[in-house]
Amino acid sequence: MSARENILARIRRQQGRSGPTTAEEMALVRANIREHGVGPKPLAAQAEDSLELFKRECQRLLTTFAEVDEATVPHEVARYCAEANIAKSLAGWREYSHLHWPAAGIDYAARAANKDDTVGFTGCFCAIAETGTLLLLSSPDQPKLNALLPETHICVVPKARIVPTMEDAFALVRTEVGEPPRSMFFVSGPSRTADIEQTIVIGAHGPYRVHVILI
Amino acid sequence: MQVQSMHFKRNASAKLNDAVLQRNMQKAKGKFVDGRAKAVSEVENWEAIRTHAAALRDQCLANLDAYLLEFEANATRHGAVVHWAETAAEACDIIVKIAKENGVAKATKSKSMVSEEVNLNERLEAAGIQPIETDLGEYILQLAGEPPSHIVAPAVHKSKEQVADLFVAAHGKPRLTDIPAMTREARDALRDHFLTADMGISGANFIIAETGTTLTVTNEGNADMVTTVPRIHCVITGVEKVIPTLEDFATLIRLLPRSAVGQTIANYLTLTTGTKMPGDQDGPEQMHIVLVDAGRTKFVGTDMQDMLRCIRCGACMNHCPVYQNVGGHAYGWVYPGPMGSILTPTYVGIENAGDLPNAATFCGECQVVCPVKIPLPDLMRKLRERQHDMRLRPWSERIPMAMWAFAAKRAGLYAFLSKWGARVGSWLGGRDRLIHSLPGIDGWTQGRDMPAPEGRTFRELYVQRRDKQ
Structure with missing residues (x-):
């Protein structure tokens, strides 16, 4: 008998069931999964205006944000880079390469970030108000490394794509994408660690800064 | 990681006397406990x-x-x-x-x-x-x-x-x-x-x-x-x-x-x-x-299955007075604190980690903070019972337990013994009302004094006050 059979048989024996897992038992489990039962959500996440809640949670996570029109995104990026004193050179997703970057003095490369990039630019699938979280799904033109390798991550969030809770985000994935892609990446603020003397340090292996541009 | 849990007592003593560790542990304690309390209070x-x-x-x-x-x-x-x-x-x-x-x-x-x-x-x-x-x-x-x-x-x-x-x-x-x-x-x-x-x-x-x-x-x-x-x-x-x-x-x-x-x-x-x-x-x-x-x-289908709900948050150890004092290494394996005191004996054999379920004050805080409501003290108690049934506890513990059980099942005998026990305890307490050493069971008094009983038992006081009315 293989390890697989032994483990499954042991589980069943200890639960007082004999023989292999039955078709009825599998059907029961699948039926339960299909229900997608939702647990209780924090009351605050249900009551408030999602945009306001999202902004407040971003502040708690030390995510900065600005609200602009889509056309002025490059100018907002230029302003942010100048303020943070970082180079105006971005590795970004292809879908934003049509914006007027040169006019704002920004060098925009539509490609996956590498270790020498200092600013990564991405969009998101949606954002979650409850926790100030960005959800990025992997796809050929939406490389995840742009949100991970550079020291600064700038992310465009359309206000219409802010959902109240994580359950809403998963529901959106199901209706718009179907099967989950290889990676569902939830980002909540800049990376941090408290592994030395429980002292919180912002900037561990991921970005030091996350800036959200709400459009 | 090699199992060292059979040496819990020795390791715990060493950790209690490690000044650097004690300072590091004290620093961490408040951050975990206060941080959790604040975060939880925000969710009605x-x-x-x-x-x-x-x-x-x-x-x-x-x-x-x-x-x-x-x-x-x-x-x-x-x-x-x-x-x-x-x-x-x-x-x-x-x-x-x-x-x-x-x-x-x-x-x-x-x-x-x-x-x-x-x-x-x-x-x-x-x-x-x-x-x-x-x-x-x-x-x-x-x-x-x-x-x-x-x-x-x-x-x-x-x-x-x-x-x-x-x-x-x-x-x-x-x-x-x-x-x-x-x-x-x-x-x-x-x-x-x-x-x-x-x-x-x-x-x-x-x-x-x-x-x-x-x-x-x-x-x-x-x-x-x-x-x-x-x-x-x-x-x-x-x-x-x-x-x-x-x-x-x-x-x-x-x-x-x-x-x-x-x-x-x-x-x-x-x-x-x-x-x-x-x-x-x-x-x-x-x-x-x-x-x-x-x-x-091994947990599946048993009276210990609740332990498998664990989501590995560490709140039980952060809030455990034993963990806060001895740190994780004393437990001798990968999982310290209350969750480790249940997982380790079950995974590696109770005979190799017998002290762990006994290293608890049963204050109950671990169960209170557990996000998936694992009854950790109950599970530790079950492991203690199992050790007792398997005759894995030393005679120095088994004999007094057997004697106590014998007396506790006989009301008259229990009243007589507790009456005289309270008086002897009171006398041992001396002027400062503290017992500094108990011959034979000095583990209790090695690191701390035991407050002396007042001299009379609850039963005696109850009878006395009832008769007054």
Whole structure:
């Protein structure tokens, strides 16, 4: 008998069931999964205006944000880079390469970030108000490394794509994408660690800064 | 990690006398306890979420075989290879074999307690494969050659000075003691490893039956690199980690970071399903998932099954007065604190870890803070009973217990003995009303004095006051 059979048989024996897992038992489990039962959500996440809640949670996570029109995104990026004193050179997703970057003095490369990039630019699938979280799904033109390798991550969030809770985000994935892609990446603020003397340090292996541009 | 739990008493004594450890532990204690209390107080319906989470974990455990099969089917459908390991050695064999077949020279790792359990790093090194721990705490411990002392904050027992010395030896750079600067130094040291490793090894906080997804919860972002950059991703996790749906994850993630460190959310939640898809610029070409038993199924269907609900937040140890004083290493294996006092004796044999379920004051705080309502004190009590029934407790404990049981079942005898016991105790207390030593059972008075009884028992006082009225 293989390890697989032994483990499954042991589980069943200890639960007082004999023989292999039955078709009825599998059907029961699948039926339960299909229900997608939702647990209780924090009351605050249900009551408030999602945009306001999202902004407040971003502040708690030390995510900065600005609200602009889509056309002025490059100018907002230029302003942010100048303020943070970082180079105006971005590795970004292809879908934003049509914006007027040169006019704002920004060098925009539509490609996956590498270790020498200092600013990564991405969009998101949606954002979650409850926790100030960005959800990025992997796809050929939406490389995840742009949100991970550079020291600064700038992310465009359309206000219409802010959902109240994580359950809403998963529901959106199901209706718009179907099967989950290889990676569902939830980002909540800049990376941090408290592994030395429980002292919180912002900037561990991921970005030091996350800036959200709400459009 | 080799089991040292049979030496708990000796190790605990040493830790109590370790001034550096005591200072480091005191620093950490308040941060965990206060952080959790504040985060939980912001969620009005915390209890309802806990109840729902406990129920959904129970439901999974009641049909564990079917949920595992459903997970396997869905993970396989997305291109992952699911492996099963009955023992620690088997789990290592599987991963070493995958690494060798694919010519892996270096593997980056994100924090995995299961990999600590099975001694994976040792086995990889023996096979000529270099494992690199990338969680900052685990990285520090890999440099120190020590096991973790906490499941969430593995290097909590180390001071920044101790870490600074390790960094000087490893990086050969000027000694830094500024914590942000030290963190940057570690980031720089690990960057190239992330980008050049052939294999990434991660644990999984949960695995999702619905989609065949495995997931990690981190703050540093290291798990994301480990699961994205190398051409092979290998997940090692326990068979009890399966949950039904993505919605169930949404419930559990409301509890986990708040209970662990007082955060509303962890910075990175990485849900990975299968291999790189056509056209993707990142993601691994191979994904392997190793489902490990190594003692977990011993809990299934028994009166201890509640323990398998555990989501590894560490709140039970953060709030445990014993853990707060002796630290994690004293427990002698991977899982310290109350959860370890139940897992360790069951996984490695109660005869090798008999002191652990006895190292509790039964204050009950662990059960109060447990996000999935595991009755930890009850489970420890069951292990104590089991030890007693298996005659694993020493005669010095068994005889007094038997004598007490004999007397307690006889009301007249009990009244007589307690009456005289109270008087003798009162006399022993002397002028300062403290008993400084108890001959024969001096374990009670070695480190502290025992308050002396007042001289009369409750029964006596009750009779006296009733007669007065």
